[in-house]
Amino acid sequence: MKSKQVIWLPLAFLGLLTACQSDTSNLKNQNVALQLQQKALASDLGYQIVESLTVEVGPRMAGTEKDIQAVNWAVTKLESLGFDKVYKEAVEVPVWVRGDASAYVTAPFTQPLVITALGGSVATPEKGVTAEIVRFDTLDALKAASTQEVEGKIVFIDHKTERHIDGKGYGITVRGRSKGAVTAAEKGAVAIVIRSIGTDSDRMAHTGMMRYKEGVPRIPAAAMSNPDADLINGMLKRTDSVTLQLYLSPESRGTATSYNVIAEVTGSSKPEEIVLIGAHLDSWDEGTGAIDDGAGVGIVTAAAKLIQELPQKPARTVRVVLYAAEEIGLVGGKAYARDHQQELAKHYIAAESDFGAGRIYRLDVRVNDSAFADIQSLTGVMAENGVMPGNNEANGGPDVSMLPDYGVPVATLRQDGRDYFDYHHTPNDTLDKIDPAALAQNVAAYAQFAWLMAQSEVELRPIPAKQDK
Amino acid sequence: MKSKQVIWLPLAFLGLLTACQSDTSNLKNQNVALQLQQKALASDLGYQIVESLTVEVGPRMAGTEKDIQAVNWAVTKLESLGFDKVYKEAVEVPVWVRGDASAYVTAPFTQPLVITALGGSVATPEKGVTAEIVRFDTLDALKAASTQEVEGKIVFIDHKTERHIDGKGYGITVRGRSKGAVTAAEKGAVAIVIRSIGTDSDRMAHTGMMRYKEGVPRIPAAAMSNPDADLINGMLKRTDSVTLQLYLSPESRGTATSYNVIAEVTGSSKPEEIVLIGAHLDSWDEGTGAIDDGAGVGIVTAAAKLIQELPQKPARTVRVVLYAAEEIGLVGGKAYARDHQQELAKHYIAAESDFGAGRIYRLDVRVNDSAFADIQSLTGVMAENGVMPGNNEANGGPDVSMLPDYGVPVATLRQDGRDYFDYHHTPNDTLDKIDPAALAQNVAAYAQFAWLMAQSEVELRPIPAKQDK
Known part of the structure; x- marks a missing residue:
């Protein structure tokens, strides 16, 4: 050749x-x-x-x-x-500095997760945020959801990034990372944690920038690793009610x-x-x-x-x-x-x-x-x-x-x-x-x-x- | 077939x-x-x-x-x-509980490392341990070293684990993990950090048990990821003097x-x-x-x-x-x-x-x-x-x-x-x-x-x- x-x-x-x-x-x-x-x-x-x-x-x-x-x-x-x-x-x-990040599933089974703050995210309160998660396949699915479904919850966008030679999978899923927090907050979510925008199956979370919008509450935003997203799905197969405790301490300086x-x-x-x-x-x-x-x-x-x-x-x-x-x-x-x-x-x-x-x-x-x-x-x-x-x-x-x-x-x-x-x-x-x-x-x-x-x-x-x- | x-x-x-x-x-x-x-x-x-x-x-x-x-x-x-x-x-x-682990190269270039405590390790003092590292290819090379070379330093065993179908590479390098702390302490080292016993090149450290010996000081023991060990080698190509700050807070209960x-x-x-x-x-x-x-x-x-x-x-x-x-x-x-x-x-x-x-x-x-x-x-x-x-x-x-x-x-x-x-x-x-x-x-x-x-x-x-x- x-x-x-x-x-x-x-x-x-x-x-x-x-x-x-x-x-x-x-x-x-x-x-x-x-x-x-x-x-x-x-x-x-x-x-x-x-x-x-x-x-x-x-x-x-x-x-x-x-x-x-x-x-x-x-x-x-x-x-x-x-x-x-x-x-x-x-x-x-x-x-912007990252600070610490931690997350635990507190119900139905206690498990620590591997997460990282998205770039630009605000911090959680010092004691963290604890709420049920609500899962969406994509940002578009979140957009189509009612306020009632989302209010008071932690939004979980579970969009897998496909592997392509030109990286086009990223272009599709990264919208959830950059725009998810605004859409989630508009519907009353208290935080957002996305499946990492990455094609690997390593227990590492992928960071990257997210954006807020004037007039929309700034909610904490993080990514979990792909294996952690799989883990959450394993729990969601068993129950609709998965509760997450999320702590982030990033700072804009x-x-x-x-x-x-x-x-x-x-x-x-x-x-x-x-x-x-x-x-x-x-x-x-x-x-x-x-x-x-x-x-x-x-x-x-x-x-x-x-x-x-x-x-x-x-x-x-x-x-x-x-x-x-x-x-x-x-x-x-x-x-x-x-x-x-x-x-x-x-x-x-x-x-x-x-x-x-x-x-x-x-x-x-x-x-x-x-x-x-x-x-x-x-x-x-x-x-x-x-x-x-x-x-x-x-x-x-x-x-x-x-x-x-x-x-x-x-x-x-x-x-x-x-x-x-x-x-x-x-x-x-x-x-x-x-x-x-x-x-x-x-x-x-x-x-x-x-x-x-x-x-x-x-x-x-x-x-x-x-x-x- | x-x-x-x-x-x-x-x-x-x-x-x-x-x-x-x-x-x-x-x-x-x-x-x-x-x-x-x-x-x-x-x-x-x-x-x-x-x-x-x-x-x-x-x-x-x-x-x-x-x-x-x-x-x-x-x-x-x-x-x-x-x-x-x-x-x-x-x-x-x-x-034994893991606690937190962190390590930084403080000279010649400041960089954080990804490490984890080895199972059974004692903690460092609360302010950590800061010392020059001394690198050895293998546990045997450490054994052959003089006290003068090792005293007051953090020992770094840099033994790469080879990939084999039957895992025999592990059997060779794991001795450094289990026995390195005793040998290092016998020569006056203040801590030991090994290259992870793993065949990957992911920035994750591999834990696993280590042992102490009656009558030999118990020094903190950790592993760094393979990419971190490569990074240290990059620094050692430039200078003999690489200083590490190590913090571990495991506890035996x-x-x-x-x-x-x-x-x-x-x-x-x-x-x-x-x-x-x-x-x-x-x-x-x-x-x-x-x-x-x-x-x-x-x-x-x-x-x-x-x-x-x-x-x-x-x-x-x-x-x-x-x-x-x-x-x-x-x-x-x-x-x-x-x-x-x-x-x-x-x-x-x-x-x-x-x-x-x-x-x-x-x-x-x-x-x-x-x-x-x-x-x-x-x-x-x-x-x-x-x-x-x-x-x-x-x-x-x-x-x-x-x-x-x-x-x-x-x-x-x-x-x-x-x-x-x-x-x-x-x-x-x-x-x-x-x-x-x-x-x-x-x-x-x-x-x-x-x-x-x-x-x-x-x-x-x-x-x-x-x-x-």
Whole structure:
């Protein structure tokens, strides 16, 4: 299979070249892309960067002391790699700390549960909340319920996340996490505990942000592990009346200053035009932030470093942005869009790596429809590295997802995310979950993408509108 | 593969029958064994029993209130299944409660670790213990170290457990867990934290018993998860000086009364002779005790129930023993051996299921060498269910491992334990880790074994001495 690819893809690629873009500069760009792939696959720099971040900093919740350690780590690391420019931009971020979390079934059988607070949740009273639970298959089922069914109870949304290569199961169930507390509170619930938004069967709860709504009571919100949700179902098979005692002590502590940390390989002929490759620097607090998003930090940094090392500078500037406070609401991404608004017209294209370290199998973009074929042709060389042409419906990744609203073209380098939601937002987000070879393949893909985009002479604008946000 | 087995094994088995044991009663016994297999594979009783134990009781540390709940559950369950006799025998058990556990690396980089106290450990002082760690590859390396290297430090034994079908990796590394604290304390260590004795890479620490020694200081003992041990190694690559702050608050609370719970199918012609199939009822406290040893409880109970339901009673009595307090030192097993000493001469053979719910692939025994071939012949029918003839060196399982010292023959029905030590002694020991089909295969094997042994006319004694204990 592998050797078959090696035989036929270069031919296909050369054919494309001959047909569409036979000028020598383009051939040279494609050759550089192949060299970047070779160098990336022979290097462990991406892995070394994640290793460094997870060992020397570890968990780094936005606005905490560890977050500032991460920012300092990033500045030092980027400077040590010799980028043309390294700088940081202040971002005001909300500070939320987890505190303790515990839950017990008190009837019909006493059992402790493994839970964690959802990000942004308020605390329970000091003595906890004790109430019967009311179970719903989905957020929609909760929405359809009467106030009478829910009032005074702890809502339990029991929606299992399905495993898919593109992680689409998450998109379906995460609505219960983000919006469940508001819907539950509107119907008089005293708290909400959801089945973890995760594809694993480990006894670890998955955290992640939830939201409140002005004018709706703020009720405590937590997730239980998948085996605990199974346990509750075991009890519900025996009786309708399952009582839970829930204790959470998270705290919102106002705001603090964090930073988007930025490095650049300055463009030679069009230095003011930007190819942005990003990742986020913050992480949740229970793991060491290896797959989310240490991997992305390693991938885009190592990719840009390969371009920095080239004998010839790229035409456009390649800008690495390590975003602040993604987890708690894309705060760094929004700040970047706001602070760089004047410059966004000069952003040629943007992409964020924030889906772990699984191999990239496809390149989706969002560019002018008439430019789509040219971009597919231009990036055809990436098939050598397993990255096949995709669609024209990319959103670009969380922290760049708002840039299309400003007319900026984006790309999504789609990773194999089959195991991503096994570990996502849990203590299990640790370095051992990263396959160094897969990470290097990501570095190769980002290096090729950034290089080819920096050299591209295709006009990508105006971009098509998003169908769904 | 499957259909091939179905074709040739019955022929081989019938061949054996013709050659060795052509009498009609034996043929009838073998036919009953085949019927037992069919019934077991068509039934989910074993799984229903584990489900009931894990949902209705859950964690059940010896000597705690939950342990007594488990005993009451067991008596009720066994009575409801209609066994000829159900009774319990008091066992005095030590009581140890886990309390809280936390650990932080304080230098060179601040990071929280995921740890758990080892069973039997003393607490740290209330403010914890803070000291540099000293790392050893193995217990033997610690033994070879000088006092100077260890004094005043926290010992870190970093021995990885290898994955094997028979779990032999555990036997190698568990010595560090059980004996490490004594060796470390003899050299002046202030505490010990080991790499978890587990084959997983989940951020969960594996608990399990450790021992102290009269006259040697009792130092706090804990395990960290495998990813945490990797993290410490990442730091040790950068500096020799890694400082840990460790806090544990376990408590030994004297003794309490627990019970071995026993059920019998009374033998027809030799009721005073016993075929013992056992499992242990207690569990560690962090999971729900599904694979350790709810699975065993389900397997041996469901197997005996199949024999209870037969139209013809077995010649010997089949006795199910659900042992108390296995985890904290085989307390129930030792009590049984002591309390039943007069009766042990009448124990035909004994086996315990305490290795999860993986499929049984082999039957090892410990019987008189001259009886070995006959027993292999007699149990040849078990190959139909995937259980192949094994060796004559069985130890029988933890709670029956002392019975050979009293001359009692034992058997080990070897299970596929490749994933057992991923979950063993962690919060991950939950019902979802059990494959109902594999559990039913276990029930079939135990039912066949117990039946064939109850009918056997082979003299099994005197048994060969153990080579290693």
